Amino acid sequence: MRPDPSSLEDEDLLAQFNDGDAGAFEVLLERYRRQIFNFILRSVRDRHAAEELMQDVFLRVVQRSREFKGESKFSTWLYTIARNLCIDNSRKMAFRRHRSLDAPSRGKDGEGPSMIERVEGRELGAHREAVSRELSERIASAVEELPNEQREVFLMRQVSHMPFKEIAAVVGVPENTVKSRMRYALERLQQALADYQDYAEQLG
């Protein structure tokens, strides 16, 4: 009797898929679909492109499943594929960036009222909800504006919960470099979201 697929490791699931069990692949897809989609979405900054790329990533896994030799973790392999597709996509799109260079950037100094000004006169509960929504947008924007090398590390660590060592394997740089990039990313985010510092403290 075969074990419950959901209890298997990724690598075992892929081996089962290679042995003809499509259900094993379904479990893998379920495990990674959201992570990969968000990794791609924040990398390419376009939902439609992200959907296409996510599909491409998993189709590539289907096509090349036998090329996975188990020398690395499945997630390392999967993210390497996703990252490469994102890089290819960004090269293609380089000449037609949808975001105009002279468009006003969000989150810069001097733009709009301060958080304190926005807080004044509002009822706290409604305010928290509004701030939370606004914060989500600002964070997404700040993440998308990170330099590529910082953003990919940030997304893999923060969103996909990958250990630094594994991220280093995907990106192909030493672990210390990954940590430096992560630190820069966090520092940049903190600067970009300085207005929300008090809110962040409440989150803790």
Place this chain on the structure above:
Amino acid sequence: MNCQNCDERLLDLLYGEIAGPEAEEARAHVRECASCGRSFAQLEAAHRLATQLPEPEPPRALDARILAAARQKVGAEPARPRAARAGDSDTAGLWAGILRWLGGFAMGPQVAMATIMLLVVAIGLWHLPGRRREPTAGGGTVVQPEDHGEAAPSATLEPAAPLDLDLDPRTGRLRARDDEGGGAAEQTAGRERPRGAQAEAPASPRSQAGGEVVNGPLAELAGTRTRQAANVPADVPAQARAGLPTRPAAGRNAVPLLEDDGDVAMGDAVMAQATGARQQGSAAPQQAPLPAPTEPAPTSTLDLRRTEGTTASQAPAPDTGAYTRGMDYYRRNDYAGAIRELNRVVADPSSGSLVPSALHHLARSHRSAGACRSAVPQYESLLRRFPAYGDAPRAMLELADCYRRVGRLSDARTMLLRAQRYQSVAPAAQRELMRVDQMERARRAPAPAADMVESEAGQ
């Protein structure tokens, strides 16, 4: 745990990648140290904000298409032959892949350009003197080298000359060695040059004297031809070949050969590094001048290429056990253990190439353990005995710090002036110099009268 160690672990702590005593130690330091505590608080705040990043769900319709492809695949190859016909299918797959790949480029301008270039080259080759195309008696080669006295063969057809290269110490790049008066050995790997006279030319005096050995890693970089040019005997141990650039005590200074890790190719040098083997000192220690302002090579790779008063091939294979244990202790901040093991390495005459690094980490262990007075003689010994040590600039900074801590401000100042000649540590050395200057001024200045202090404070 000191601040540096703690700082390196802040992210691990934040994301739970360390646990147990290590995490406890880091947390304790963060609690006690204001600076590290502030850094951690900032990272933590950014991390908390980052958790608010929305993570939208991808449309389920995508899953359906992906799963359809997966089912199609397992349906299409349920009974894939694993042994019997694997070769056929793999071959067919290979050809199909090549055709697909070619198809993707079929109309591409790159292919058109490449085709034109190939045609041009082919036509050029075809129009070479007719006798070059005549088949030889052996029939194996299309082009035969010219005999003596006849027109020389086209340069494009002559077997390539050995890479007669050396490293420019100023740039760390390869350069032609023709200005140094002596071609290296003229043999190429596995074949001789067609000119008999050249093929039989004696090895260069430098090579014969054994004092000059061309850079092993560069030989690796340039391939076997360079290794032949370097006249490195095949039976030289890999580690010795990695540490090749032993130079005569006179005639050349001890300027480090490379400045950039990026110039080091993989090969024996890297292997030697992996085993912790380190070669030190290109010239006899007493005769070697202080490193010129040229940056010494980083320790991680380049001190591998220096030997201490001996040629690489003569260097005994050091016992790396104590060294490895010592370094492990050092990395785990167990300085007592590190001092014990590294002292053994330094005292062991067979340690040879490991001594500089061991001495440096011994000094660091003393310093990290707060025993600057004990660290000072170790640093001084390191810099005196191994002036071309790759991490010498950093060691100078550390020694200056120890001098300052034990109150030897004048020595600290001298050492910082020496360190600031190295680009990699110049900014830090200058900062430290300012600090030492301030301390010296404060020491020289008479204690201000109490009323003066108050009046200054009042202003």
